[in-house]
Amino acid sequence: MGEFRIRYNVISYLRIVACLLVIRGHYFSIFSMPDIFGKFIITGAGPVTIFFVISGFLAYVSLDNQQVQVKDYYVRRIKKLVPSYYMILIACIIFFMITNESMYDSMKIGWLRYFSFLNMIIPSFCFDKWNNLYGFWTMGCFPLFYLLAPYLYRKMQNVKSSIIIFLLAVFAMIVGSEIIGYILQAMQFDGVNGCVSTSPISTLYLFVLGMMSAFAYKRDYVGKMAMFFGIFLLGMLASGKSGYVLWGGVTSIIVMIPSVDLKIEKNKFWNWIVLFLDRNSFNIYLLHLLISDICIWIMKSTSFFVCIIAFVIVLFSAELLSRILKILDRKLNFLKA
Secondary structure, three states: OHHHHHHOOHHHHHHHHHHHHHHHHHHHHHOOOOHHHHHHOOOOOHHHHHHHHHHHHHHHHHHOOOOOOHHHHHHHHHHHHHHHHHHHHHHHHHHHHHHOOOOOOOOOOOOHHHHOOOOOOOOOOOHHHHOOHHHHHHHHOHHHHHHHHHHHHHHOOOHHHHHHHHHHHHHHHHHHHHHHHHHHHHOOOOOHHHHHHOOHHHHHHHHHHHHHHHHHHHHOOHHHHHHHHHHHHHHHHHOOOOOHHHHHHHHHHHHOOOOOOOOHHHOHHHHHHHHHHHHHHHHHHHHHHHHHHHHHHHHOOOOHHHHHHHHHHHHHHHHHHHHHHHHHHHHHHHHHO
């Protein structure tokens, strides 16, 4: 696995780029940013799409390890997602209690959506509060992806079966989006477009794209799969579809090309930065909007100076959280032993 990581550090770069693009997109909608940065805004579906594709790629690689049992795979995913997420959720609750911000939920489910990872399954009449608070909509998608990953892995026996699985995921996305949208519109829910485009059913095919890329890389079918992705992308672009599809397709092609080798280990300082951001990208992603709100609430300003302070605190908090969780993990393992 060490050799794989060194050879495939392009994934680290993609993860970092996706994380920073998500943060910048959100910060432009929150803070007063200098005009010069406005020329380089990249918002929308793209950055998160990179996360989904990478997750699918790494899920396949992990399951392809003969020493990894499905149970161990699930345990690792839970340890990766749940501790950080729950601790940050608790911080969100405390912040909302301190600020006395109203979080009324007509369906009386409230925070249960987030703790049960059902925020994108159980809709709310207030999308921004109870389906996508602080960009947590992705946390309603990952559990379904990882739950299905072992089954998808077993079904990807050859190029044909992999393409069939992908096309079924695309079909589920198209049909599922129409059904979800129709139901929510009929019930007059808020944020229908958000619920439709970011639901687990609508984004599963991106995770499958990542798994297909890993299948092609590990089984030496890069040429055939790259050709399929290219044809698919051209077809979707010709039909006027882009966004998730374009970003997902390009990312899936990049990660499966063995020749892509960014040698980050040559410069020690640069290597340290990359490893720091790569290690903390998940926590940075989860923390950046909450800490921004806290800074704005304390400093009563949305200036660029506050933005810089918020970002520095995000980096520090992400590292601190990583270290706390590592200590807790060691303590728990010691008690088990």
